[in-house]
Amino acid sequence: xxxxxxxxxxxxxxxxxxxxxxxxxxxxxxxxxxxxxxxxxxxxxxxxxxxxxxxxxxxxxxxxxxxxxxxxxxxxxxxxxxxxxxxxxxxxxxxxxxxxxxxxxxxxxxxxxxxxxxxxxxxxxxxxxxxxxxxxxxxxxxxxxxxxxxxxxxxxxxxxxxxxxxxxxxxxxxxxxxxxxxxxxxxxxxxxxxxxxxxxxxxxxxxxxxxxxxxxxxxxxxxxxxxxxxxxxxxxxxxxxxxxxxxxxxxxxxxxxxxxxxxxxxxxxxxxxxxxxxxxxxxxxxxxxxxxxxxxxxxxxxxxxxxxxxxxxxxxxxxxxxxxxxxxxxxxxxxxxxxxxxxxxxxxxxxxxxxxxxxxxxxxxxxxxxxxxxxxxxxxxxxxxxxxxxxxxxxxxxxxxxxxxxxxxxxxxxxxxxxxxxxxxxxxxxxxxxxxxxxxxxxxxxxxxxxxxxxxxxxxxxxxxxxxxxxxxxxxxxxxxxxxxxxxxxxxxxxxxxxxxxxxxxxxxxxxxxxxxxxxxxxxxxxxxxxxxxxxxxxxxxxxxxxxxxxxxxxxxxxxxxxxxxxxxxxxxxxxxxxxxxxxxxxxxxxxxxxxxxxxxxxxxxxxxxxx
Numbered sequence: 001x002x003x004x005x006x007x008x009x010x011x012x013x014x015x016x017x018x019x020x021x022x023x024x025x026x027x028x029x030x031x032x033x034x035x036x037x038x039x040x041x042x043x044x045x046x047x048x049x050x051x052x053x054x055x056x057x058x059x060x061x062x063x064x065x066x067x068x069x070x071x072x073x074x075x076x077x078x079x080x081x082x083x084x085x086x087x088x089x090x091x092x093x094x095x096x097x098x099x100x101x102x103x104x105x106x107x108x109x110x111x112x113x114x115x116x117x118x119x120x121x122x123x124x125x126x127x128x129x130x131x132x133x134x135x136x137x138x139x140x141x142x143x144x145x146x147x148x149x150x151x152x153x154x155x156x157x158x159x160x161x162x163x164x165x166x167x168x169x170x171x172x173x174x175x176x177x178x179x180x181x182x183x184x185x186x187x188x189x190x191x192x193x194x195x196x197x198x199x200x201x202x203x204x205x206x207x208x209x210x211x212x213x214x215x216x217x218x219x220x221x222x223x224x225x226x227x228x229x230x231x232x233x234x235x236x237x238x239x240x241x242x243x244x245x246x247x248x249x250x251x252x253x254x255x256x257x258x259x260x261x262x263x264x265x266x267x268x269x270x271x272x273x274x275x276x277x278x279x280x281x282x283x284x285x286x287x288x289x290x291x292x293x294x295x296x297x298x299x300x301x302x303x304x305x306x307x308x309x310x311x312x313x314x315x316x317x318x319x320x321x322x323x324x325x326x327x328x329x330x331x332x333x334x335x336x337x338x339x340x341x342x343x344x345x346x347x348x349x350x351x352x353x354x355x356x357x358x359x360x361x362x363x364x365x366x367x368x369x370x371x372x373x374x375x376x377x378x379x380x381x382x383x384x385x386x387x388x389x390x391x392x393x394x395x396x397x398x399x400x401x402x403x404x405x406x407x408x409x410x411x412x413x414x415x416x417x418x419x420x421x422x423x424x425x426x427x428x429x430x431x432x433x434x435x436x437x438x439x440x441x442x443x444x445x446x447x448x449x450x451x452x453x454x455x456x457x458x459x460x461x462x463x464x465x466x467x468x469x470x471x472x473x474x475x476x477x478x479x480x481x482x483x484x485x486x487x488x489x490x491x492x493x494x495x496x497x498x499x500x501x502x503x504x505x506x507x508x509x510x511x512x513x514x515x516x517x518x519x520x521x522x523x524x525x526x527x528x529x530x531x532x533x534x535x536x537x538x539x540x541x542x543x544x545x546x547x548x549x550x551x552x553x554x555x556x557x558x559x560x561x562x563x564x565x566x567x568x569x570x571x572x573x574x575x576x577x578x579x580x581x582x583x584x585x586x587x588x589x590x591x592x593x594x595x596x597x598x599x600x601x602x603x604x605x606x607x608x609x610x611x612x
Contacts, residue, residue, distance in 0.1 A: 002085070002099040003027045003071035004180065005197050006161045008171050008218050009188020013037075013067035014057075016190070020197030021050045021069050026254065026400040027193065028605050029071035030079035035086040035095040038064035041165040043095055045070075045084035066171060066218065068161045068191075070097035076105070077122030086163075087126040089133035090117060093165040094143075096132070098125040099178040099193060100157035108153065128154060132162065144215050147172045151213070151227045157357065161191055174213035174227065179355045179383060182206045182214055182222065184236065189216045194353075194379070195239050196398065206234040207381045237381050253593070254600045255401035255493070259585050260452060263445040265406040266578065268395040269413040276442040279435050281421040285392040289346075292372045293422045296346045299324050300339075300371075302331040302362040303350040306404040306488065310411035311350055312481035313577045317419035320574065321437075323428045331358040335365055343370035348415075349391075351375075352399060352407040354382025363387050376414050378407055392418070401600050403492045405585050408485060409448070409578050416441060416575065440572045444579065447569040451582040454566055458583055461548060461564045462590035465519055471498035472510060472545075473584075475523035476533055482523050482577050486584030493599045494592035503529075503536040514545040521587070522562070523580050526552035527573035537561050550583050 003024030007013045017034050032053040033045025042064070044057045050071065070085035077083035086095040102108070105124035112130050113119070119126055128150060136146035143164050151158070157177030164170075173180060173191055183190035183198035183205050190198045195205060206222065208214060212232060215223040224232045251257035274281055286293070293299075299318055301311035308330060315326040329339070331349075335358060341347075347366040351359045354377035363373050363384065375384045375391030378399065385391065394410035420437060423429045429437075465471075471490055475483035484500035491498045501510055503522065514520065520540050524533045534557055537547055541561055549562035552570045559565050566583045592599045 002073050002193070003029060004097055004099055004159055004161060004191065004193045005069040006067070006097075006171055006173065006191030006216075007188070008066040008216055009185060010065060011188065012062075013064050014062040016201075017067050017069035018050065018054055019200075020192060021053070021071055023196040024071055024193060025050060025601060026402060027071065027073070028402060028601060029073050031072045031074075031081070031084035032070065033072075033084045033086050034067060034069040035163055036062060036064035036067040037163055037165065037168055041093060041095055041163065043086055043088060045081060045086065047080045047084060066163060066168065068095065068097050068163050068171070075101055076124045083121045083123050085125060087121060087123065087129050089129045091133060094129055094133050094162060096125060096129040096160055096162050098128065099159040100176075102128055102154050102158065103156035104154060124156075128158075128160070129162070143167045143170075144172055147174065148213060148225070148227050148229060151176075159193065169218040171216040172213065173208065173216060175208045176210045177357060177360070180208045181381075182208065182216065184222065187219055189222065191216065199239055203239045205237050205239055205381075207237060207386075209386070210383075240380060253401065253589075255403055255405060255589055258399055258401050258406045259582070259589065261397065262406045262409050262582065263449040263452075265396040265410050266413050266448060267445040268397070269410045270417065270441070271395070273417055274438060274442060276435075276439045279438065281417055281424070281438060283392055283417060283421060286374055286390045286418070289372060289374060289390050290422070290425060293324075293346055293418070294425050296324060296344055296372075298342070298345050299326045300341070300345055300347045300366070301326060301328045301350065302334050302347060302359055302366070303328075304331050304356055304358055306408050306485060307350040307352060307356075307359075307411060309481045309485040309488070310408055310415065311348070312484070313412050313478065314348070314415035314419070316478050316481075317415055317574060318422070321419045321423035321429055322426060324422070329362070331356065331362040335361040339365075341366055341369035341371050345371040347371045347373045349373060349375050349384055349388060350377070350411055351384050352378045352396075352404055352411075354379040354384040356384070360384060360387060376411055378410065402602055402605050403489055403588070403599070405489075409581060412577055416578075437572060437574065441575060444571065444575055447571055447579050448582055451568045451579050452586075454583055455586055458566060458586045459590045461566070462587055462594055464564075466591050466594040468517070468519055469497060470513070470518055471496060472506075472513065472518060472520045473498060473500040473523075474503040474506060474520060474533075474536060475500070476503045477528040478573055478576050479523035479525060479528070479580060482580045482584065483521070485581055486521060486523075486588070489585055489588035490591065492605060493588055493602045494595055494597055495603070496591070503533050506536060506539070511539065511543070514540055514543045516544040516546065519546045519548060521548045521550070521584065523550045524555075524558045525550065525568070525576050525580060526555055526570070527576060534558060534561070548587075550580050
């Protein structure tokens with residue numbers, strides 16, 4: 001997931017651009033670059049980190065009041081200096097930065113080569129800037145029109161910003177399928193992939209819609225048009241993000257900060273929606289679609305990665321409480337599988353960023369079949385928030401660590417509220433059960449806070465396992481998705497192979513792997529199929545497996561069997577995932593740190609997958 005930053009206005013551009021790139025490092029990248037306009041167009045780029053770019057430009061004249069900058073996550077062409085963005089046009093009077101993939105770049109490139117153009121990189125992006133200059137030179141038309149005409153020839157996804165030596169008083173931006181936001185300052189404009197580089201300077205932003213382009217002037221009003229040349233009135237959003245929320249706040253890593261923020265982020269996701277004293281759940285974002293949920297014959301949840309695990313918890317919640325059949329689908333498979341979708345289905349799309357490409361495509365497919373689409377995402381104004389009929393924001397606050405933590409528990413919180421709301425409206429649970437559950441839910445933030453008190457003990461356990469090569473995670477019922485999520489966290493940031501399984505499935509294959517070298521994490525809380533999980537633990541012990549157990553405080557049976565025990569507060573079974581996931585997040589974090597891994601920016605990963 002590449003990162004875009006742009007600036008035009010009265011200030012020196014480079015300090016704003018480089019700070020913006022540092023803010024976007026969490027998105028994942030392998031190279032960085034910047035282009036500055038100060039009479040002529042100067043371009044600097046390098047394979048490596050933003051700090052390497054900052055070092056590269058040291059000693060160069062960096063003046064200029066307009067510029068663009070980029071962090072690249074390699075798709076077409078290996079990560080190196082040449083393939084890094086920005087890319088020049090043949091005359092070196094234009095430069096472009098680009099997120100996304102131009103799917104028909106090979107055809108366009110062949111046409112341009114046949115006309116004598118020479119390419120220096122392996123990227124699809126260089127083809128686009130060559131095409132823009134070709135149109136501009138051959139037809140003698142303005143830059144804005146050349147960009148528009150070029151975009152009408154490309155197939156694929158893009159967020160681009162173009163800067164021109166011959167048009168020093170404007171930047172041209174456009175998007176389709178990749179996010180792009182424009183900040184409106186005092187006679188200045190900021191451009192970025194998300195709001196994190198902008199929030200320091202302005203709260204007023206415009207989110208470009210798909211197939212829209214913006215003509216961004218040094219002075220004057222922002223102009224937004226479609227690529228079919230229809231002028232649009234830009235809608236200005238107010239950012240709710242605070243600068244402090246994208247800083248570490250004294251923690252060594254964003255991931256640890258975000259793990260510790262969960263009592264607050266869960267509470268914020270319930271705020272104004274849950275009132276246990278009055279016995280009320282109110283989800284204003286879906287109020288017009290409550291009846292659809294009550295009457296629907298099936299819910300389909302589409303998501304990717306950690307959000308898919310949250311969706312699995314949602315399946316248990318809706319089926320258990322609201323008695324509605326649920327299917328949980330990987331969005332990346334759903335969009336290509338020719339799924340059976342009915343008009344009375346409700347599709348719930350879950351995404352932290354609200355920009356996940358596969359989830360957006362799944363939404364588009366489901367909408368074309370007449371289904372009702374509800375969204376659960378964390379970013380106000382994101383593409384998924386705009387593409388769905390309705391939905392609920394999680395209010396987790398910005399999540400900078402690539403490995404999702406507080407977003408997962410916030411998503412499960414919203415799914416819990418939805419399931420309880422519909423269960424109460426349908427009468428599928430009794431009033432007394434409803435009141436008991438919402439009272440317990442209100443206590444969850446405090447219980448998560450208590451679970452965090454095991455941090456030092458988990459650090460000591462982590463020291464025993466920092467050098468192992470494999471982990472197995474087991475859970476049953478509501479704890480099965482927790483096991484999957486725990487395994488994902490570990491492999492994401494520590495690069496240790498880990499797999500999550502339903503505990504009963506261990507006997508259908510994975511038990512062959514168990515020996516004294518195989519640590520097995522078992523989520524064995526005293527709810528649901530507790531006795532069965534105890535039996536599974538005994539099977540592991542009989543094969544000399546090492547057990548790390550997450551148990552309900554006061555548990556003695558599992559404590560006698562396990563090699564290491566982590567206590568969590570007792571809670572109702574439906575809310576166990578919100579509490580049981582905390583020690584697994586801490587375990588993965590500490591093991592990764594002990595191994596010397598970059599926990600906030602793990603290799604090969606992007607915060608949000610905005611291209612296929």
